[in-house]
Amino acid sequence: MDPQATNSTLDNPLREGLSLERLPSPCAMVIFGASGDLTRRKLMPALYDLALEGLLPPGFSVVGVARSEKSNDEFREEVRESIRQNARRTPIDEGLLRTFEEGISYVAGDFSSPDAYARISEELDRLDRERNTSGNRVYYLATPPSAYAEIACKLSEQGLVQPIEDESWTRLIVEKPFGNDYDSARELNQTLLQYFSEDQIYRIDHYLGKETVQNMLAFRFANGIFEPLWNRTFIDHVQITVAESIGIENRGGYYDQAGALRDMVQNHMLQLLSLVSMEPPPAFDADSVHDEKVKALRSIRPIQPEEVDYYTVRGQYSEGWVMGQPYPGYRDEARVDPASTTETYVALKLFIDNWRWAGVPFYLRTGKHLPRRVSEISIQFHKAPHPPFAENVTQSLEPNVLAIRIQPDEGITLKTTAKVPGPSMRLRSVNMGFLYGTSFLVESPDAYERLLLDCMLGDSTLFPRRDGIEASWEPITQILRGWEATGVENLPAYSAGTWGPEEADSFMERDGRQWRQP
Numbered sequence: 001m002d003p004q005a006t007n008s009t010l011d012n013p014l015r016e017g018l019s020l021e022r023l024p025s026p027c028a029m030v031i032f033g034a035s036g037d038l039t040r041r042k043l044m045p046a047l048y049d050l051a052l053e054g055l056l057p058p059g060f061s062v063v064g065v066a067r068s069e070k071s072n073d074e075f076r077e078e079v080r081e082s083i084r085q086n087a088r089r090t091p092i093d094e095g096l097l098r099t100f101e102e103g104i105s106y107v108a109g110d111f112s113s114p115d116a117y118a119r120i121s122e123e124l125d126r127l128d129r130e131r132n133t134s135g136n137r138v139y140y141l142a143t144p145p146s147a148y149a150e151i152a153c154k155l156s157e158q159g160l161v162q163p164i165e166d167e168s169w170t171r172l173i174v175e176k177p178f179g180n181d182y183d184s185a186r187e188l189n190q191t192l193l194q195y196f197s198e199d200q201i202y203r204i205d206h207y208l209g210k211e212t213v214q215n216m217l218a219f220r221f222a223n224g225i226f227e228p229l230w231n232r233t234f235i236d237h238v239q240i241t242v243a244e245s246i247g248i249e250n251r252g253g254y255y256d257q258a259g260a261l262r263d264m265v266q267n268h269m270l271q272l273l274s275l276v277s278m279e280p281p282p283a284f285d286a287d288s289v290h291d292e293k294v295k296a297l298r299s300i301r302p303i304q305p306e307e308v309d310y311y312t313v314r315g316q317y318s319e320g321w322v323m324g325q326p327y328p329g330y331r332d333e334a335r336v337d338p339a340s341t342t343e344t345y346v347a348l349k350l351f352i353d354n355w356r357w358a359g360v361p362f363y364l365r366t367g368k369h370l371p372r373r374v375s376e377i378s379i380q381f382h383k384a385p386h387p388p389f390a391e392n393v394t395q396s397l398e399p400n401v402l403a404i405r406i407q408p409d410e411g412i413t414l415k416t417t418a419k420v421p422g423p424s425m426r427l428r429s430v431n432m433g434f435l436y437g438t439s440f441l442v443e444s445p446d447a448y449e450r451l452l453l454d455c456m457l458g459d460s461t462l463f464p465r466r467d468g469i470e471a472s473w474e475p476i477t478q479i480l481r482g483w484e485a486t487g488v489e490n491l492p493a494y495s496a497g498t499w500g501p502e503e504a505d506s507f508m509e510r511d512g513r514q515w516r517q518p
């Protein structure tokens with residue numbers, strides 16, 4: 001291990017405890033799709049940041065695999081550049097970067113070519129001999145989804161997958177999207193399970209690596225005061241907002257096939273919904289947490305095709321301004337069908353049919369080119385049943401809202417009502433808040449750091465299990481079928497830089513509610 005990485009660990013007693021407790025055994029990581037955007041922007045910087053924290057095992061090595069021909073040195077240069085541009089912790093520790101780089105190599109080859117796997121195998125053997133990686137491997141599929149099944153099959157055919165009973169371990173990380181509907185997700189699960197066991201498969205949803213998302217479990221289950229209120233008796237409704245200020249960037253080809261429901265709701269938003277609504281798990285281990293999340297997902301009431309227009313709103317952005325910049329409409333974006341009816345905004349009303357949540361609506365909304373990037377869960381409580389104040393005072397009383405901010409400004413605020421100082425009884429809403437940034441003086445790791453580390457440690461708590469993926473595709477596939485059956489005559493438009501189509505506001509007003517402005 002690089003001495004400088006160890007120094008940064010020793011500087012901080014909190015980190016020291018963490019690294020002793022959570023240091024993975026030696027291993028090599030093979031990244032399929034090593035010249036891609038994800039590797040460049042997220043994976044390599046996250047690995048470097050882990051090295052800086054002293055959380056990578058001794059001899060940790062990366063083998064990049066992609067089609068383009070390049071030498072080890074050329075690949076290392078690309079990695080260096082990607083770390084310089086995207087690492088969380090700056091300035092870059094050049095000494096650590098040089099040591100980190102020594103463990104990086106590159107294999108050029110097509111995913112369909114058996115030769116490529118023979119070369120990967122040779123490279124892994126070399127790493128076992130020279131860097132003591134002990135036969136332990138993580139395979140990361142940072143590739144187009146169409147390649148997932150083929151790579152899993154070829155790895156197995158070439159003898160690169162150790163059986164689970166072996167002393168050394170093999171793990172597979174699969175990126176999103178995991179399928180594009182219930183049937184394809186199920187088929188992909190079945191295919192991967194021919195070559196890997198469930199305990200070897202890590203389906204990534206980077207939202208689960210975010211500190212605030214994990215904090216939801218701590219908040220709900222490590223405090224005595226919230227859980228008794230966490231049900232239909234006290235909660236009026238729940239809102240989950242994942243707003244993006246960016247558009248589709250250069251992902252037109254993918255996005256036009258996917259749309260907001262598949263891209264954001266099936267994975268990130270239903271994961272958030274399951275964490276908010278699940279029952280307390282008996283223990284904080286992967287299976288106990290997954291069991292409860294899956295139960296919550298399975299309790300989502302299916303939306304029948306004839307109800308789809310009542311429970312969902314779709315929208316597509318037209319040209320407009322976001323944060324002072326002009327943007328074209330969705331249909332004018334590159335690689336988007338000029339007559340596209342793909343939704344870039346979706347709002348849903350879901351019910352969870354179980355004892356705890358009967359009758360409590362969960363409103364979800366997400367969109368591209370909204371005014372701000374913000375992800376938030378807000379729990380809105382019932383109004384006080386009988387405030388003993390004059391009518392003119394109580395008219396403006398707002399209900400209590402617990403807002404869990406996932407990004408940015410991570411934290412939790414509780415909106416309560418207080419008396420305005422002065423001679424008369426005037427009331428106003430005030431916020432009690434906890435901000436990560438000010439309460440803890442350590443910076444939160446990036447989600448990919450946490451998830452890569454967990455995979456190396458064999459901890460799958462933050463990775464959706466097979467049944468969780470399928471359970472989240474079920475209600476989404478129902479909605480997609482409903483949309484297909486009803487067609488889209490007039491897809492509502494919203495100007496880029498606004499909070500979605502007007503129809504989304506009327507959707508809430510119909511229920512006597514409104515979207516919370518984060």
Ligand SMILES: NC(=O)c1ccc[n+]([C@@H]2O[C@H](COP(=O)([O-])OP(=O)(O)OC[C@H]3O[C@@H](n4cnc5c(N)ncnc54)[C@H](OP(=O)(O)O)[C@@H]3O)[C@@H](O)[C@H]2O)c1
Nearest residue numbers: 033034035036037038066067068110111142143175176177
């Ligand atoms: N980018 C993100 O922020 C992001 C976020 C969430 C999820 N994801 C998911 O992560 C995966 C990768 O995304 P990306 O944006 O990094 O994609 P990308 O930029 O298009 O990169 C794809 C990579 O796969 C390689 N590749 C493709 N076909 C190949 C083949 N037949 N043989 C060998 N190599 C091949 C490419 O190599 P060459 O360049 O040599 O052709 C490239 O390295 C996708 O599933 C995506 O949905 C990405």
